[in-house]
Amino acid sequence: MPVLSVPGAALVAVFVESVLYGFYVATLLAALPILTRSDGHWKRRADLHWVTLGASVILFASATTNLAVAMWSNLNVLAFDAGPSGAELGWQNDVTAVTVGVQSLTGDLILIYRCWLIYSRSRTAVALPSLMWTAALVAEVGQVYSSQRTTSQAVESKGVVPWGAAFWSLTLAINIYSTSLIVWRIWRVDRETKNRFPLGPVYNLPQNPLDRAMRNIVDSGLLYTTAVILAFSAFITGSTLVYPAGAFEIQSVGIAFNFIIIRGARRRAETTTSRQLRPDGLMQFNGGSVDVTGSNFPPHDGRHVPLVLTVEKPEEVPST
Numbered sequence: 001m002p003v004l005s006v007p008g009a010a011l012v013a014v015f016v017e018s019v020l021y022g023f024y025v026a027t028l029l030a031a032l033p034i035l036t037r038s039d040g041h042w043k044r045r046a047d048l049h050w051v052t053l054g055a056s057v058i059l060f061a062s063a064t065t066n067l068a069v070a071m072w073s074n075l076n077v078l079a080f081d082a083g084p085s086g087a088e089l090g091w092q093n094d095v096t097a098v099t100v101g102v103q104s105l106t107g108d109l110i111l112i113y114r115c116w117l118i119y120s121r122s123r124t125a126v127a128l129p130s131l132m133w134t135a136a137l138v139a140e141v142g143q144v145y146s147s148q149r150t151t152s153q154a155v156e157s158k159g160v161v162p163w164g165a166a167f168w169s170l171t172l173a174i175n176i177y178s179t180s181l182i183v184w185r186i187w188r189v190d191r192e193t194k195n196r197f198p199l200g201p202v203y204n205l206p207q208n209p210l211d212r213a214m215r216n217i218v219d220s221g222l223l224y225t226t227a228v229i230l231a232f233s234a235f236i237t238g239s240t241l242v243y244p245a246g247a248f249e250i251q252s253v254g255i256a257f258n259f260i261i262i263r264g265a266r267r268r269a270e271t272t273t274s275r276q277l278r279p280d281g282l283m284q285f286n287g288g289s290v291d292v293t294g295s296n297f298p299p300h301d302g303r304h305v306p307l308v309l310t311v312e313k314p315e316e317v318p319s320t
Helices: 006-036 050-078 087-118 127-149 161-196 209-236 242-276
Strands: 282-285 288-291
Touching: 006 050, 006 242, 050 087, 050 242, 087 127, 087 161, 087 209, 087 242, 127 161, 161 209, 209 242
Parallel strands: none
Antiparallel strands: 282 288
16 A cells, blocks of 8 residues: 555655755756866866766756656646646656656766776676666666556556566666676775785875775765665555655766765865875885876786886985
């Protein structure tokens, strides 16, 4: 038995989505200067990261459209007394389904793209999540098509449930699999670096950049994964809570995406500041120094972690 009626669940969904949309816009306003500006100036077209910037535009358009349609639907029911049935509700449900699908597929695609980058553009590493993403796209198309053919407005419409269940399960699998691959890769690099470089004070710092990168990915991935689990659970049980769960999911994608950009930029800024403390990028220890900036790292095949140690003999101080 549904916990809430459909109009009640839709009203709760608008409230949840409106609050989260405010957080999303705040993170977007913080992320956009990182994507478009550098050192107080606009980036040149060649310096723009078009994949990330394009994803930001798609996520913003999808999230805004979904919230606008949800608010219009509730106004029809509550303010205009239009009732919850008819062709108007049909196209509104279709738009909602499309925007949720676009948001989820875009977030999954960006996650796969990051996994591809961190594995040195290895197609093998992203072969499985790419296949799952393609299957999720097919499931989303099937879900939208089935919702147009059915006359039932119930959450558990028989023609929609198989496609929707497939879509949410694939989205969840992509998120868990790709996030795990990224975290495992960073953890392995961190472990191999520490094993090859047993000088604790260098890589066992309180602000280890690799540890912070892992926490960044895990935190953002946990937010998105939680949202997908809630939406998936509500959908397969036929609960009207699928409306607020879907509202939480569609906004959490953009929030998690922006968090990675913001925290990544902050980490790079702190790394730059630490390098400026020693312009040559070397850390001194026991009369020697070690290059930890990675600027002199040779090309590698993605399977082995390069480690360059530049040991300099200190200048002798004349005895007085």
